[in-house]
Amino acid sequence: MPSPSASHVVIFPFMSQGHTLPLLDLSKALSLQQIKVTIITTPSNAKSIAKCVPNHPDIHLNEIPFPTIEGLPEGCENTSQLPSMEFLLPFLHATKQLQKPFEEVLETMIKSNTPPLCVISDFFLGFTLASCQALGVPRLVFHGMSALSMAIIKSSWVNASQINSLSMLDPVDLPGMKLPFTLTKADLPEETLKSSNHDDPMSQFIGEVGWAEVNSWGIIINSFEELEKDHIPFFESFYMNGAKAWCLGPLFLYDKIEGLEKSINQNQNPSMSTQWLDEQSTPDSVIYVSFGTQADVSDSQLDEVAFGLEESGFPFVWVVRSKAWSLPSGMEEKIKDRGLIVSEWVDQRQILSHRAIGGFLSHCGWNSVLESVVAGVPILAWPMIAEQSLNAKLIVDGLGAGLSVKRVQNQGSEILVSRQAISEGVKELMGGQKGRSARERAEALGRVARRAMQKDGSSHDTLSKLIDHLRAY
Template identity: 80%
Template structure:
């Protein structure tokens, strides 16, 4: 494995160039820094958000009603009449979240007072006793696969409690939805820093370490406070404005005349000359 990784690193550093699933307006000054790690004048090509290209023929704005989505989550969202009132919660498919931490999330969402749609991956966790009855008119918890892009683009969704995996960050940015950032592993910490501190399109959730120091827990109070601030506070309103503006830029980037579209054409021309 170490020999394989060494070969990968060497091949990467000596490559002709690297394709980045992002767009220039988001990366700003970071592109030259990345290019400095490469040899032979390799070029960084920001072509993203890549998933938007498949939507160019059908238009970038598609609602649930247009797609005739009949899932439980879609129907529940359609019943929420107030725009930007629901916070969507998902922690991706890689990080394992303990049952005790999921309990804290459940209590925090309940205490926040805001409607929520929560996609839970755990097969062992169940709602704390009595909570299902208390949240039945305000929260929906689903365990099956959900169409995250569709959820984020729904008019009722106004925030995203996220682990900040790069796909989730891009999907939230494109939808113009601010993030309550809760990074857990790998690149998620840098992604969260970029979206919160760099772009101003999110806020961070608070953390505390338990007595044994073995697990960093996010308390129900921190979760409730974070949701309340993102969905109804001044910092949250500012993040929403930045997210909406950034979403417009992201969608424009892949259209004719946009930064990613132009870079893609230059990339293809360069390949033809090779």
């Protein structure tokens, strides 16, 4: 058994910002427990990762080359570099060719008498299980989703034949699950609805990495026990060999608790968005708008967002990822005094914690939901892809910490949400009674989340227990 001083953990994130950032936060948390961390990644991703962990001497990067394969543009080492999400499947298949260099890294560690306590790798990197088993190293899997969403998805796979017979708006009953909201077939991720189609290439890949997942030693969850405790036992029932789920989140709070974030940010000049927010004199008056890094939003839909925000009358900060879209004619003049549109990367956590921010029009990716909850900011939910509809249901119907935007009924339209729906949603969230109630619930949830990460809090204690279990393994 390794001595505590020699404790060492390997972390292998999937090459996508939303998957990588929580594992970097976990790396910091482990390093604060005097555990050496080796992050395995590719050269292009190593550059951005190194910028996120500059003050952590116990965190080291080990670079392995990203393979070149047919069907994937050269130089794409991160999903943010893909021309569109149509290239996701070739990208996923390319990552399987990382198995041999990954094994070589582990073998070198073992031969040099620095074997890791475990490997924590992303769900999409299912090949890591076989390598870990061959070398006698426990593998923990990381999803980046809540336990509730994962439990719903797993149960939906098991009950696919019954669900397929339902219409999209029919309620879904999942045996053994007590849900905090009414679930319909339309709320389930597209990939889940396709899971019974064994000819679908994405379903085949998910089935492959899913088998590796359920045979792993344990599961890391970026959430907190107070939010998940009713769903953990059911979720764990899908795993083999008594694998345990470890709720360690919200992971990004480790920096705040240890005071590291402050020391890092003190050396940085305020961003344009922070300066703009500092000029807003009324607390909780600005809505923050961001749809994440993965979903493709059409130009016509972005036009509707612009008109909706303008018509709402509320100040806003809006992060736009598209490089081709520009504001509709005459709009710049209308919004110049009360709207800021930014196209470069922003520190979302910093924005959400600013006193001027009173709401978040969000795609409801799990990282964004956690960051909003911790900041006590209610969400105007507009889910787009993956399990975001489940996150939206939880935050709006299950927890009461947000509202939903109304969708256009015409499924073939490029415009999914009208300017009127955006305007009405923003007005209600920022100035209506429902919005005030959602803010109160979000603030209460934020207090619980922050307490979980403090000394003697549930997530803080769970991390200590996980380390003890691994050292005794």
